[in-house]
Amino acid sequence: MYGKDQWFRVRPILQESFLHTQFAGEHLADWQGFMEGAINTGEEAAEKV
Numbered sequence: 898m899y900g901k902d903q904w905f906r907v908r909p910i911l912q913e914s915f916l917h918t919q920f921a922g923e924h925l926a927d928w929q930g931f932m933e934g935a936i937n938t939g940e941e942a943a944e945k946v
């Protein structure tokens with residue numbers, strides 16, 4: 898769960914890749930908290946790989 902203002906300040910940082918590692922999960926998605934967000938970010942991470 899994001900705290901106040903973290904949606905705009907923390908989420909963009911968590912979305913960044915690190916070296917060859919891509920991150921995915923509902924916590925990074927516009928559909929935060931839902932399966933849709935988990936799937937969307939998973940697909941995006943797979944495309945980057």
Ligand SMILES: Cc1cc2nc3c(=O)[nH]c(=O)nc-3n(C[C@H](O)[C@H](O)[C@H](O)COP(=O)(O)OP(=O)(O)OC[C@H]3O[C@@H](n4cnc5c(N)ncnc54)[C@H](O)[C@@H]3O)c2cc1C
Pocket residue numbers: 921922923924929930931932933935
């Ligand atoms: C009770 C409940 C009901 C829900 N109902 C709905 C619903 O009706 N519709 C909907 O769209 N969404 C629903 N959700 C939300 C949905 O379940 C989540 O948004 C989705 O599962 C998130 O997927 P994820 O892959 O981002 O994370 P997760 O499904 O949490 O997957 C993360 C995985 O990483 C693993 N993991 C953690 N740490 C490590 C580690 N160090 N090493 C290796 N593996 C690790 C965990 O074991 C887990 O398997 C519900 C959630 C809950 C809790």
